[in-house]
Amino acid sequence: MRLLLFLCLSLIVLGANSQEVVTKAADTTKEIIFTTYYAKKFEGRKTTSGQRYRGAKFTAAHRTLPFGTIVTVKNIHTGKKVDVRVNDRGPFSKKFSLDISKAAAQAIGIYRLGYAKVEISYVLK
Numbered sequence: 001m002r003l004l005l006f007l008c009l010s011l012i013v014l015g016a017n018s019q020e021v022v023t024k025a026a027d028t029t030k031e032i033i034f035t036t037y038y039a040k041k042f043e044g045r046k047t048t049s050g051q052r053y054r055g056a057k058f059t060a061a062h063r064t065l066p067f068g069t070i071v072t073v074k075n076i077h078t079g080k081k082v083d084v085r086v087n088d089r090g091p092f093s094k095k096f097s098l099d100i101s102k103a104a105a106q107a108i109g110i111y112r113l114g115y116a117k118v119e120i121s122y123v124l125k
Helices: 002-026 102-107
Strands: 028-037 059-062 070-075 081-088 098-100 115-123
Touching: 028 102, 059 070, 070 098, 081 098, 081 102
Parallel strands: 028 098, 059 081
Antiparallel strands: 028 115, 059 098, 070 081, 070 115
16 A cells, blocks of 8 residues: 555655656747748948847847747758747748858858748746
C-alpha cells in the first residue's frame, strides 16, 4: 500500500513539474516568415515609435508586435541569429512580415539577397 501511495505521489509531482516546463515553452512564439530590410533612404527618418531609424542598430518593423518586443531572427539556410527590437510598423506587404535594419540583415547574411525566409521567435509579456 505504501509503495502504491509513493508511486501516486511521485507521478503527481512529476506531472506538476512537466506541466510547468510546457507552460514556459508555450510563452515563446516561433514562426517561419519572409523578411526584408530597410532601404538606405530611410536612414534618419522617424519611425512610428518616434525614434529615428539607424541602419547600424538592431531594430525591426512589425505590423502588430508591441514596441520594445525583442525578436530573435534566424536565417534558416545559415543558422545565424540576431536579436532585434521592434520600434516601427510595417512592412505593409502581404509577402513580408518583418523589416529589419541593415546591421541585422548583414549579421545574419541576407543583406545582398534583399529578402529571405527566416524563423522568428519572441515572448510577449
